[in-house]
Amino acid sequence: MEDHLPQAVRVERRPVSEQESRHANGPDWDRYADEYQATHGAFLGDAGFVWGPEGHTEDELQVLGDVTGLDVLEVGSGAGQCSRWVRTHGGRGFGLDLSHRQLQHSLRLDAETGVAVPSVRGTATDLPFAAASFDIVFCSFGALQFVRDIEQALAEVARVLRPGGRFAFSITHPTRWMFPDDPGEPGLTATQSYWDRTPYVEVDDATGVVSYVEHHRTLGDWVRLLASGGFTLTDLMEPEWPEHHDRVWGGWSRTRGLLTPGTAIFVARLAG
Ligand SMILES: C[S@@+](CC[C@H](N)C(=O)[O-])C[C@H]1O[C@@H](n2cnc3c(N)ncnc32)[C@H](O)[C@@H]1O
Numbered sequence: 001m002e003d004h005l006p007q008a009v010r011v012e013r014r015p016v017s018e019q020e021s022r023h024a025n026g027p028d029w030d031r032y033a034d035e036y037q038a039t040h041g042a043f044l045g046d047a048g049f050v051w052g053p054e055g056h057t058e059d060e061l062q063v064l065g066d067v068t069g070l071d072v073l074e075v076g077s078g079a080g081q082c083s084r085w086v087r088t089h090g091g092r093g094f095g096l097d098l099s100h101r102q103l104q105h106s107l108r109l110d111a112e113t114g115v116a117v118p119s120v121r122g123t124a125t126d127l128p129f130a131a132a133s134f135d136i137v138f139c140s141f142g143a144l145q146f147v148r149d150i151e152q153a154l155a156e157v158a159r160v161l162r163p164g165g166r167f168a169f170s171i172t173h174p175t176r177w178m179f180p181d182d183p184g185e186p187g188l189t190a191t192q193s194y195w196d197r198t199p200y201v202e203v204d205d206a207t208g209v210v211s212y213v214e215h216h217r218t219l220g221d222w223v224r225l226l227a228s229g230g231f232t233l234t235d236l237m238e239p240e241w242p243e244h245h246d247r248v249w250g251g252w253s254r255t256r257g258l259l260t261p262g263t264a265i266f267v268a269r270l271a272g
Contacts, residue, residue, distance in 0.1 A: 020210050033078075074095050083119075174264060
């Protein structure tokens, strides 16, 4: 449910496997990356840290706290803007992303800014790092809503975090699932069940191949997932639409943002 549709697709709601999700979303982000960076790059900032389309920054929200001297992994790092911010604030930021093209943009920004983010191509459900390697793992609209095997992804985060480490992630606010993904008035009328977890799937009309997938969990699902994954939830932030902000990003807009939350930021601590 993004502003990414590159080809003729039909939308379906049906179960999909983790492999299907990954095989669709990697190439989808490869196709979409140039447009994504051209459209949103200036808003994100080459070494900026934005938590969502509302434009709230890490400087403002202080979700991660002081990163000085810490090992920090960003899952679904895209062009590495947030991890570059971590590096300019004294942390050792590392990126991981499924999309080759997004990582090429990360290399481009490394060269342009002179701040390099060591990054690896991989998936959230199989992190290529040794156990207890990081003090913080975070995602800013990164991989989590694209993953079916979310228990496995959270187990991987718990494995690579050091005891007591912090896990923070922003996702589309789960209540948005009820509404059409439309930035205008139609996006304010609930048309589908909040509790229907059936994935959103786009299928390429020409080939019949699944070309994009998003997975939905309710707020309660996330609380239970974190608790059963060994985390303590320390905050759930629902950033309000800023008074003077008037930027449309996919289904996020002032029209909707003034009435309904568009982003949820979960902050959790691994048992230590
Ligand atoms: C909305 S972008 C966010 C990237 C970055 N945080 C930003 O704000 O631009 C989502 C990113 O998640 C990546 N992604 C999707 N599924 C993934 C997976 N299973 N594992 C790792 N990354 C994934 C995509 O390739 C994409 O770069």
